[in-house]
Amino acid sequence: MQSHINEKHVAPYSVLATVYDQMMNHVNYPQWGRYLLRVIQKTGIAIGRILDIGCGTGRMVEALHEQGYAIDGCDPSVSMIRMGQRRQPQLHFYQDALPYLPHTPAGKYNVMLSLFDTMNYLPDINTLRVALHTIYHKLATPGVLVFDVVSPRMCETHFNQVVEKEVLNDKFAYERYSYFDRRTLTQTNEIKLFTPDGIFVETHVQHIFPFHEIMELIRTSSPFRLFNAYEEFTFHPLNDNSLRGHFVLVKGLGDD
Secondary structure, X not given: OOOOOOEXXXXXXXXXXXXXXXXXXXXXXXXXHHHHHHHHHHHOOOOOEEEEEXXXXXXXXXXXXXXXXXXEEEEOOHHHHHHHHHHOOOOOEEEOOXXXXXXXXXXXXXXXXXXXXXXXXXXXXXXXXXXXXXXXXXXXXXXXXXXXEEOHHHHHHXXXXXXXXXXXXOOOXXXXXXXXXXXXXXXXXXXXXXXXXXXXXXXXXXXXXXXXHHHHHHHHHOXXXXXXXXXXXXXXXXXXXXXXXXXXXXXXXXXX
8 A cells, every 4th residue: 555644554443443333334233143142052051141352343242232132342442442332331341352351350251252353363373372261261161152263265365455445424435455465374454544634544464364273273272162163154064165264162061
């Protein structure tokens, strides 16, 4: 992306928080929620209280709350959670981040979710291992973790050398430049935001874990038991051609 003298580089999800919900307007959060509930129900673990890790502006928190579930959200970006709190003041959002979740109390939640590529923001497989150990020890027993990640195939097919431009309203527009480095398994999204306060640039970097690498990690270096791994929004087994994977990990079912 070419630099501009009037551009200001800022932290990911700082300025973007203002228009994030408009950019993600295509996502059907209630549908995502219904799928996740079916996934959890298959484990046989009753849902107590849910934590959405990396909740962003809280749209999934809102969707599951409206379906009658007790749920809180946490996110590293204070700008994002402020947007969620503003829209849903009766719900609880707080700032916290993987891999350590220092502000998340142990034993309060028996279901934890990490959605919309949150785990892909962890920089390497060792950090993912630390995150899984953290979540395991924070979860109540019995407990379940559901997280999703995108595959290298998804990035190569849909997010490599892609330019997207959109005018969101009379005040905001954005340009997104996406490219995938197969050698380093790194997905970079540079987002230029045109606002009344100036032009801001956020650089979002994700590490794209091959599914087999995550499977091996869970099997050899995680206290969780892998209940199942599904292909995107189905109950079909995850495979090398899948674009997104939903991993379902359980704690305290007797054999983990």
